[in-house]
Amino acid sequence: xxxxxxNVFLVYFVVSSTGLLYALLQLGxxxxxxxxxxxxxxxxxxxxxxxxxxxxxxxxxxxxPTHTRPHQRAELTRLSQTLLLVPALHWIVVEDSxxxxxxxxxxxxxSELQYTHLHVQTPPAMKLKDSDPNWLKPRGVExxxxxxxxxxxxxxxxxxxxxxxxxxxxxxxxxxxxEMRNTHKVSVWPVGLVGGLRYEGPLVTGGKVVSFHTAWxxxxxxxxxxxxxxxxxxxxxxxxxxxxxPNAERGFLESSLLGPLVTVGELEPxxxxxxxxxxxxxxxxxxxxxxxxxxxxxxxxxxxxxxV
Amino acid sequence: xxxxxxNVFLVYFVVSSTGLLYALLQLGxxxxxxxxxxxxxxxxxxxxxxxxxxxxxxxxxxxxPTHTRPHQRAELTRLSQTLLLVPALHWIVVEDSxxxxxxxxxxxxxSELQYTHLHVQTPPAMKLKDSDPNWLKPRGVExxxxxxxxxxxxxxxxxxxxxxxxxxxxxxxxxxxxEMRNTHKVSVWPVGLVGGLRYEGPLVTGGKVVSFHTAWxxxxxxxxxxxxxxxxxxxxxxxxxxxxxPNAERGFLESSLLGPLVTVGELEPxxxxxxxxxxxxxxxxxxxxxxxxxxxxxxxxxxxxxxV
Numbered sequence: 001x002x003x004x005x006x007n008v009f010l011v012y013f014v015v016s017s018t019g020l021l022y023a024l025l026q027l028g029x030x031x032x033x034x035x036x037x038x039x040x041x042x043x044x045x046x047x048x049x050x051x052x053x054x055x056x057x058x059x060x061x062x063x064x065p066t067h068t069r070p071h072q073r074a075e076l077t078r079l080s081q082t083l084l085l086v087p088a089l090h091w092i093v094v095e096d097s098x099x100x101x102x103x104x105x106x107x108x109x110x111s112e113l114q115y116t117h118l119h120v121q122t123p124p125a126m127k128l129k130d131s132d133p134n135w136l137k138p139r140g141v142e143x144x145x146x147x148x149x150x151x152x153x154x155x156x157x158x159x160x161x162x163x164x165x166x167x168x169x170x171x172x173x174x175x176x177x178x179e180m181r182n183t184h185k186v187s188v189w190p191v192g193l194v195g196g197l198r199y200e201g202p203l204v205t206g207g208k209v210v211s212f213h214t215a216w217x218x219x220x221x222x223x224x225x226x227x228x229x230x231x232x233x234x235x236x237x238x239x240x241x242x243x244x245x246p247n248a249e250r251g252f253l254e255s256s257l258l259g260p261l262v263t264v265g266e267l268e269p270x271x272x273x274x275x276x277x278x279x280x281x282x283x284x285x286x287x288x289x290x291x292x293x294x295x296x297x298x299x300x301x302x303x304x305x306x307x308v
Numbered sequence: 309x310x311x312x313x314x315n316v317f318l319v320y321f322v323v324s325s326t327g328l329l330y331a332l333l334q335l336g337x338x339x340x341x342x343x344x345x346x347x348x349x350x351x352x353x354x355x356x357x358x359x360x361x362x363x364x365x366x367x368x369x370x371x372x373p374t375h376t377r378p379h380q381r382a383e384l385t386r387l388s389q390t391l392l393l394v395p396a397l398h399w400i401v402v403e404d405s406x407x408x409x410x411x412x413x414x415x416x417x418x419s420e421l422q423y424t425h426l427h428v429q430t431p432p433a434m435k436l437k438d439s440d441p442n443w444l445k446p447r448g449v450e451x452x453x454x455x456x457x458x459x460x461x462x463x464x465x466x467x468x469x470x471x472x473x474x475x476x477x478x479x480x481x482x483x484x485x486x487e488m489r490n491t492h493k494v495s496v497w498p499v500g501l502v503g504g505l506r507y508e509g510p511l512v513t514g515g516k517v518v519s520f521h522t523a524w525x526x527x528x529x530x531x532x533x534x535x536x537x538x539x540x541x542x543x544x545x546x547x548x549x550x551x552x553x554p555n556a557e558r559g560f561l562e563s564s565l566l567g568p569l570v571t572v573g574e575l576e577p578x579x580x581x582x583x584x585x586x587x588x589x590x591x592x593x594x595x596x597x598x599x600x601x602x603x604x605x606x607x608x609x610x611x612x613x614x615x616v
Contacts, residue, residue: 071588073500074588077479077481082389171382172386190614192616193378193379193595195599196597197610275611277614280381280382280385281595282382284590289505289506291524295523300521302507305583306507
């Protein structure tokens with residue numbers, strides 16, 4: 001009996017210890033999913049205004065010309081949310097208007113971005129009419145130059161920075177901002193869905209830009225879309241007269257800025273030697289609002305107090 | 309000695325059994341994050357500290373039908389970056405294709421979002437042709453239903469969640485996700501730039517939806533755009549047959565899902581009683597790629613290895 005009890009005890013001891021050990025080991029394992037790191041507020045953001053890790057980075061100055069239209073708030077909202085994912089970024093928004101509008105002011109104030117809000121009205125003679133095709137006159141020229149003026153007044157050549165001209169309707173992967181961050185003079189990369197092609201962009205041999213993939217006005221000195229390059233802040237400040245020429249022939253606007261700053265051979269190819277597309281020249285359709293008039297005649301138009 | 313051994317045995321038995329029981333109970337607990345349920349590589353998880361909070365929030369299941377086109381990667385990139393700012397979100401992307409494409413697979417794998425990647429091909433008879441105006445047939449019907457099927461197979465009515473149908477070309481403020489997060493049955497809000505109006509949306513009196521601001525087919529039971537409502541996961545799972553009707557008359561697709569689920573009086577108005585626009589029915593222009601053919605004839609077409 002003594003012996004039997006001891007045997008039972010021993011068998012139970014071995015079995016239960018094994019079970020317990022197994023259970024404890026399982027408890028030590030991580031769950032079958034990665035855990036979320038931290039409770040906090042609803043909307044994640046990098047620690048604003050200096051988003052995570054951005055303290056020692058060159059600041060990217062994103063220059064966005066914008067003008068009043070039905071989908072302006074949608075476009076600026078979408079772009080501002082993309083920029084929210086990029087550390088060390090300063091958004092310079094320049095309205096084509098006689099004064100700053102409250103729509104843009106309010107949007108910027110709520111954006112949690114570091115920003116500067118400017119405005120300058122395009123002279124009527126230079127202005128694209130609603131009925132004009134959008135390629136007739138370049139848009140945003142005075143506005144981009146106003147941003148250059150602000151940078152020259154408010155920054156010094158010793159400030160490390162990069163300037164990028166980002167229209168409010170294009171699509172930007174956050175990867176393109178990583179690519180442009182370290183720009184010595186002028187960095188370049190391809191742009192998707194532009195110039196009637198799948199993409200336009202520099203052709204690179206031995207790490208140098210040797211020519212360009214483009215189908216349109218191939219004789220342009222810099223056949224590069226506005227979204228396809230970034231310029232060192234220092235370079236811009238050291239050339240205080242460099243700016244966009246409002247009278248440049250169509251397609252030559254980018255060249256009018258870059259010509260005095262850099263040669264083709266000096267361009268710095270990014271995005272894996274210009275083989276990756278991280279920015280697209282998307283265009284948003286003009287919204288059709290013809291029902292609005294009909295409802296207005298019936299006294300049932302959209303509430304003008306509701307901001308779209 | 310016999311007595312002592314028995315006592316030791318009994319004490320050990322009680323202690324070890326208690327420990328084993330506790331360990332087994334712990335193993336039965338759910339993880340503190342959304343589980344990976346599905347077999348295969350379909351599901352991805354939170355990976356980065358991007359998102360904060362969210363552990364105890366209802367999960368927002370964002371259902372996005374998508375189809376191959378030149379600007380697909382741009383659109384999905386832009387939307388994925390918006391979703392990256394929203395905690396406790398699970399993106400269900402459903403391709404209209406015979407199999408998952410590598411373009412979408414790669415984009416999702418790099419998105420840092422929690423996602424499920426599905427596909428189902430729209431039957432040829434139901435499919436919109438490239439030459440058709442985009443309003444001729446509803447797009448994404450089979451794909452949204454496939455997502456509903458997946459949710460019914462992989463989630464239980466006890467899971468707290470909200471389902472939102474977000475096409476890949478609209479513009480979403482991150483605020484709309486905060487609004488829909490707590491949805492009892494079906495929550496609603498206005499949508500900008502849709503139906504020929506500045507906005508379409510519910511009209512609210514005394515906290516209840518009493519009618520709708522719309523100019524088109526005003527007799528629709530739920531004259532609400534796809535982007536203008538979210539449905540409780542529990543409600544959808546408790547009505548296992550509720551889905552979009554592929555044969556619904558134009559404009560009645562939303563009503564075909566909502567009709568069996570809710571009455572107009574039960575709709576939960578969000579966005580300050582439906583007075584704030586946080587989502588816009590933007591459309592991206594079809595890119596013009598006519599130069600591509602010309603260059604191809606000269607043997608200078610865009611490099612097909614470069615993904616746009």
